[in-house]
Amino acid sequence: MAVGQPNTAPLIPIDGVSIGVGCAGIKKPNRQDLVVFQLAPGSSVAGVFTTNAFCAAPVVVAREHLKQGDIRCLVINTGNANAGTGQQGLEDAHETCARLAALKRIEPEQVLPFSTGVIGEYLPMPAIAQALPNVVAAMSPNHWSDAANGILTTDTRAKGCSRQFEYQDETITVTGIAKGSGMIKPNMATMLGFVATNANVAPEILQQLLTAANERSFNRITVDGDTSTNDACILIATGQTEAPAITSADSDVYRHLLKTVSEVMLELAQAIVRDGEGATKFVEIAVEGAKTTEEALSVAYTIGHSPLVKTALTASDANWGRILAAVGRSGVAELDVDLVDIWLDEVQIVSNGERAPGYTEAAGSAVVAQEEITIRVHLNRGEVSDRIWTTDLSHDYVSINADYRS
Structure with missing residues (x-):
């Protein structure tokens, strides 16, 4: 059950982002539940995370890795939150990063992990380890819609949005996906959200932009007043455009990008509410x-x-x-x-x-x-x-x- 019609417009690929989606059978057999994003070298990445004190192991690890910069991959599993899992949960999150890093020949610290699903159960690491090579082998720039479906839990439909604007004869694209239906009062972001642009943005400016856009979108929704242990929203700027680099918030191109990212994130946030668990209004x-x-x-x-x-x-x-x-x-x-x-x-x-x-x-x-x-x-x-x-x-x-x- 959901309110209103879903957004069925095609999701526009982002130069510098490739996505793989596969099935690890984490909670249900034959269900796409494992997603990998690969980012072009030099991409900037910003993030906001849950304020819940019982934050999940992947949140702890993602925060640590994000501080070190030079992020090249994201890995997302559904069906299991890896929250309330103590030291074992942290080790599993680190192992997931290490396994993906080995496949992509990067460092584990260049991977950000994300999980969503049932709290208090350990990740089925053998299943994830077995599925990761197939996911990596199937990567494509055109898998945004598959990824939108691959990150769902109790959602009844996928949530995605793309917007574009022209700046100095260059097309700037913003595409995002999100998941969320219950345990929604984010206090930072949504359950999980991933937004990317081909714009060239300095990391500190990208974080400023994400924080501003998030405050007027994901931080303005609620389904049931429960803040998740796993909330995370990531904004990626691949820099795969000839438009001027954004190094200051006091510029026309920054304002255009902020407006466009905010529109994408607001549509995703409202799509979460429309798909709220059991929602009829x-x-x-x-x-x-x-x-x-x-x-x-x-x-x-x-x-x-x-x-x-x-x-x-x-x-x-x-x-x-x-x-x-x-x-x-x-x-x-x-x-x-x-x-x-x-x-x-x-x-x-x-x-x-x-x-x-x-x-x-x-x-x-x-x-x-x-x-x-x-x-x-x-x-x-x-x-x-x-x-x-x-x-x-x-x-x-x-x-x-x-x-x-x-």
């Missing part, structure tokens, strides 16, 4: 008139995480009192409730802290019966606005997670 929550960004996001996430609000949306029940209550408990200091206004799309449900004059249950019900809904809150206490995207909470969400390991 795609919900934008916009908060206006706040004093600070933190205040606006506190209100938005309190609404977006409320089981009462989310289940009412599943039932297409315009129970606006639940939204009002969530605003009131959001922790905004000295909130003047008599100034609060709330809308469902263009239907005002609350005016000056009480039921809006002229509001009817029929009008509210018509809005919440839609697949896509905007809840807009105006606090009328400042000039700051922000927004997030979330889902409802259906019976299927409970079933998916109750049966996840079976």
Whole structure:
């Protein structure tokens, strides 16, 4: 189950990126579950990772390797998170890097590992070791769509996006894939996201660009309020273009690239929400008139995480009192409730802290019966606005997670 139509536009290859996809049988037989990216020499790589203190072994290793620079390969497995696995998990992540490095004749520190799936189980290293040579042998620049499918877990559909712009007669391309459906409140990125461009970007500028784009995309989504142990988002710049190198954030080409990367990452982030586990609604929550960004996001996430609000949306029940209550408990200091206004799309449900004059249950019900809904809150206490995207909470969400390991 997912909300809206998937993006079926072809994914545009990135010069300097080659991808292999194969089957290791990590959780299910005959399923593509192992992906390798190979990057051109000299590529810049930036990353953001989970803030969960119980971060997975591959996150620990990827952070270490990324600091050393000169990354040449990524290796991703699904079906097993390699999280909560202690020293053995770290050794398995290092071994995965070493095995791929040997096949590609590079150093293990030039490989970044990523895993997603069930927490608390050890990686089946013999299966991964056996599958890696076949994955490497099958590498091609045209395997972006295969990779998008190869990194899925409880997702119901692949998530990918490409954008291009022209700069000084050169075509700059940005292509990205992501996976995620449950355990989504990233606090940095998504479950897993990989975005690449042929632009030439200095590593420190690429990290700055990724952090900025991530903050307005993956850091603005939630399905269930759970932050994964394995979240990671990687941005690659291969430099395979004649366009000027980007060495400063104060340039036109940087601004064009930031805009394009942000568009790709926002589409991927929203695709995760649309494919949220059991989702029947795609919900934008916009908060206006706040004093600070933190205040606006506190209100938005309190609404977006409320089981009462989310289940009412599943039932297409315009129970606006639940939204009002969530605003009131959001922790905004000295909130003047008599100034609060709330809308469902263009239907005002609350005016000056009480039921809006002229509001009817029929009008509210018509809005919440839609697949896509905007809840807009105006606090009328400042000039700051922000927004997030979330889902409802259906019976299927409970079933998916109750049966996840079976």
